Amino acid sequence: MNETYSKKVMEHFRNPRNMGEIKDADGVGTVGNPVCGDLMAIYIKVENNRIKDIKFKTFGCAAAIATSSMITELAKGKTLEEAEKITRDDVANELEGLPPIKMHCSNLAADALREAIKDYKKKNKK
Amino acid sequence: MDYAATTPVDKEVIDEMIPYFNEIYGNASSIHSFGRDAFNAIEHAREQVANIINAGSDEVIFTSGGTESDNLAIKGVAYLNKKKRNTKGNHIITSAIEHPAVLETCKYLEKQGFNVVYLPVDEYGLINPDDLIEAISKDTFLITIMFANNEIGTIEPIEEIGNIAREHDVLFHTDAVQAVGKVPIDVNKFNIDLLSISSHKIYGPKGVGALYIREDVKLQPIVHGGGHEKGLRSSTYNTPGIVGLGKACELGKKRMKKDVIHLKNLRDTLIKNVLEIEESYLNGHPEKRLVNNAHFRFTAIEGESLNLMLDDKGIAASTGSACSSKKLQASHVLLAIGLDPVEAHGSLRLTLGRWNTPKDITYVADVLPEIVENLRKMSPLWNR
Numbered sequence: 001m002n003e004t005y006s007k008k009v010m011e012h013f014r015n016p017r018n019m020g021e022i023k024d025a026d027g028v029g030t031v032g033n034p035v036c037g038d039l040m041a042i043y044i045k046v047e048n049n050r051i052k053d054i055k056f057k058t059f060g061c062a063a064a065i066a067t068s069s070m071i072t073e074l075a076k077g078k079t080l081e082e083a084e085k086i087t088r089d090d091v092a093n094e095l096e097g098l099p100p101i102k103m104h105c106s107n108l109a110a111d112a113l114r115e116a117i118k119d120y121k122k123k124n125k126k
Numbered sequence: 127m128d129y130a131a132t133t134p135v136d137k138e139v140i141d142e143m144i145p146y147f148n149e150i151y152g153n154a155s156s157i158h159s160f161g162r163d164a165f166n167a168i169e170h171a172r173e174q175v176a177n178i179i180n181a182g183s184d185e186v187i188f189t190s191g192g193t194e195s196d197n198l199a200i201k202g203v204a205y206l207n208k209k210k211r212n213t214k215g216n217h218i219i220t221s222a223i224e225h226p227a228v229l230e231t232c233k234y235l236e237k238q239g240f241n242v243v244y245l246p247v248d249e250y251g252l253i254n255p256d257d258l259i260e261a262i263s264k265d266t267f268l269i270t271i272m273f274a275n276n277e278i279g280t281i282e283p284i285e286e287i288g289n290i291a292r293e294h295d296v297l298f299h300t301d302a303v304q305a306v307g308k309v310p311i312d313v314n315k316f317n318i319d320l321l322s323i324s325s326h327k328i329y330g331p332k333g334v335g336a337l338y339i340r341e342d343v344k345l346q347p348i349v350h351g352g353g354h355e356k357g358l359r360s361s362t363y364n365t366p367g368i369v370g371l372g373k374a375c376e377l378g379k380k381r382m383k384k385d386v387i388h389l390k391n392l393r394d395t396l397i398k399n400v401l402e403i404e405e406s407y408l409n410g411h412p413e414k415r416l417v418n419n420a421h422f423r424f425t426a427i428e429g430e431s432l433n434l435m436l437d438d439k440g441i442a443a444s445t446g447s448a449c450s451s452k453k454l455q456a457s458h459v460l461l462a463i464g465l466d467p468v469e470a471h472g473s474l475r476l477t478l479g480r481w482n483t484p485k486d487i488t489y490v491a492d493v494l495p496e497i498v499e500n501l502r503k504m505s506p507l508w509n510r
Contacts, residue, residue: 013434019504034468034507037428037448037456041506057506061430061449065504101454 005062006096012066017073020055027123029115032108038064042072042112046120051075051083056112063102067091067109080117086110127490128442129418129479130276130304135370136329136480142373143331146366154363155354164365171372175336178375179302179321180312182341187355188368191335192303192324193227198337198359199299199320200231200270202345204240207267209346215265218242219296221253221282222462223275228301229458232270241265249464250411251280255290262294269298273305273321277446277459277475278410279419281309288317297343303327303335307378308386308416319343323375325367329480330374334367385480389417392478392487396420399491400476403498409460409473418478423460426508427501428471435497436474441490446473468507 005013022043032038038060045053054076056068070091075083088106092098098106146167152160154168169183176183189195200218207214220232222244232242243261245253253271262269269291274281284300291298299320302311307328313321321338325331339345339358351360378385397420400406405425424432429445436443444450446457448471456470465473476490502508 010434013431014438016504030506034471035466036454037467037471039506057504059426059505059507060428061447062434064428064449065431101452 005066005099008094008096009063009066009098012069012095013062016056016065016069018055018069018076019057021057022053022055025116027116027118027120029112029117029119031112031115032060032064034059037061038105038108040064040068040108040112042068042109042116044075044113044116044120046080049079049081051078051080054116060105061102063098063105064108066095067098067105068112070094071109071113075113080120084114084117086113127476127478127482127486128444129482130327130475130477131444132326132332133329133479134481135326135331136374136377138377139330139370139373143366143370146369150365154365155352164363167365167369168363171368174372174376175323176338178306178311178379179323179338180314181321181338185313185341186336186338187359188363188371189335189337189359190333190361190364192225192301192322192327193335195322195324195335195337196225196227196270196299196301197231198345198348199322199339200228200268201235201348202358203268203297203299203320203343204235204238205346205348206344208240214267214296215263216240217263217265217267219245219258219261219266219269219271221245221247221271223247223251223277223280223459224270224272225276225301225303228270228272245271247280247462250414251275251278251409251459251463252411252414253282253287255283255286258287258290259294262290262296266294266296269296271298271300273300273302273311274309274416275410275459276304277457278421278463279304279415279477280410281305281414281416284318285316291319292317304416307375307382308389308418310382313338313340323371325371325374328374328378331367331370334364334371336371381480386417388480389478389482392482392484393418393420395484396476396478396487396490399487400494403495406498409463409465416477420476420478421473422476423465423469423473424498425469425472426505427498429473431501432472432474432497435501436493439493439497441493444475446475447471 025043429447460470
């Protein structure tokens with residue numbers, strides 16, 4: 001791995017935000033594939049259509065951990081509609097860039113969040 | 127603890143090299159005294175390199191490193207063989223766990239019409255000599271199998287392989303880049319015809335290596351030019367580099383016994399300590415492994431993040447995880463020994479060197495369990 005990570009990525013890697021599990025989560029999204037080396041799980045608690053709490057668990061490289069951490073930070077407190085609109089570029093930009101071969105990690109993070117929201121909606125038959 | 131990746135240049139080697147930058151700087155091929163002095167230094171280095179593998183000094187040529195030596199050995203024999211249509215066929219046998227310098231060269235030759243067999247290895251990374259015997263055909267003209275694997279440290283049954291090659295009249299090349307200086311090597315006893323050496327793996331400078339070529343073995347060069355090294359490898363001699371490699375080999379031979387005891391003790395202590403971590407496993411053979419190599423896998427965590435956290439604690443290591451590679455593929459060596467990709471991702475290679483101390487081992491043993499625990503807390507694959 002010769003591509004250097006930005007300071008922001010390393011920050012989130014060393015001090016991930018919202019790491020953990022929500023046992024009674026309202027929605028859970030799991031994406032990725034351990035065969036490729038990435039697996040992310042996002043847990044959300046929803047109240048009044050807002051993401052009241054959000055946590056993540058990740059198996060993967062520094063970029064995977066950093067993007068998961070960042071997306072929980074971006075999504076916390078947002079409405080479901082706002083959260084659904086968060087893109088991989090939002091994540092990558094907030095992290096001040098990712099090496100090109102790691103961009104797929106930011107994709108995964110955005111997908112995991114959407115899956116969690118989808119799961120919530122399914123459970124609540126909205 | 128990443129000495130398998132590279133080593134610092136020994137101070138004695140640096141001291142030996144310095145005069146050759148701007149005092150004895152002549153082109154070693156020049157006929158004047160400036161050149162002759164450089165030439166003599168190169169011939170001395172040649173002897174030093176030959177000594178560490180018990181070869182004749184006229185059987186050693188200098189290259190830019192292990193990769194070039196591998197390329198020259200394999201392509202050199204292959205191209206010459208292709209030219210001499212009446213001798214052997216076009217069949218090469220290698221192993222599935224070679225360094226890319228060998229594997230990619232073989233894949234390239236396949237595109238040129240050669241037939242290559244990649245022998246499988248067992249769960250420890252060992253070649254089965256019976257598989258080799260079975261694979262040899264009347265068309266086989268070259269066997270290339272590494273002396274010891276750079277990732278998991280497994281040492282191959284080289285003497286047996288050499289005997290088999292000799293019995294079947296097939297040339298035997300071995301990439302000994304990781305083994306030189308750590309394992310006693312005798313090219314005659316082991317029936318080795320070609321052997322690759324890399325300077326920067328044995329406390330010499332980067333950018334220089336050597337290829338041992340048994341005196342009756344013929345090759346085509348892959349670098350053409352002024353005809354240096356009996357026409358086999360043209361290029362103005364990198365005198366300081368070559369002098370450095372020579373000195374590194376001399377020191378390597380002198381210190382091998384001591385180095386081996388020192389490294390084995392450290393390595394064994396390290397392995398014992400690390401395996402106390404829950405769901406940790408050693409990759410490679412427990413005994414037939416390089417004295418400095420400790421390669422592990424840990425369930426449910428990923429190698430790049432593990433390495434970066436170790437780096438934050440001042441520990442340098444490496445991994446076979448896909449995320450850490452440019453091609454985003456898990457190590458071919460780990461897959462070849464039967465690990466599934468998830469297991470391969472959780473791998474850690476720690477390789478020791480001359481200047482590691484028991485304190486280093488204690489430090490790693492203190493720091494690693496906590497890092498593994500933290501990563502497992504974060505991992506959706508760990509359910510404790």
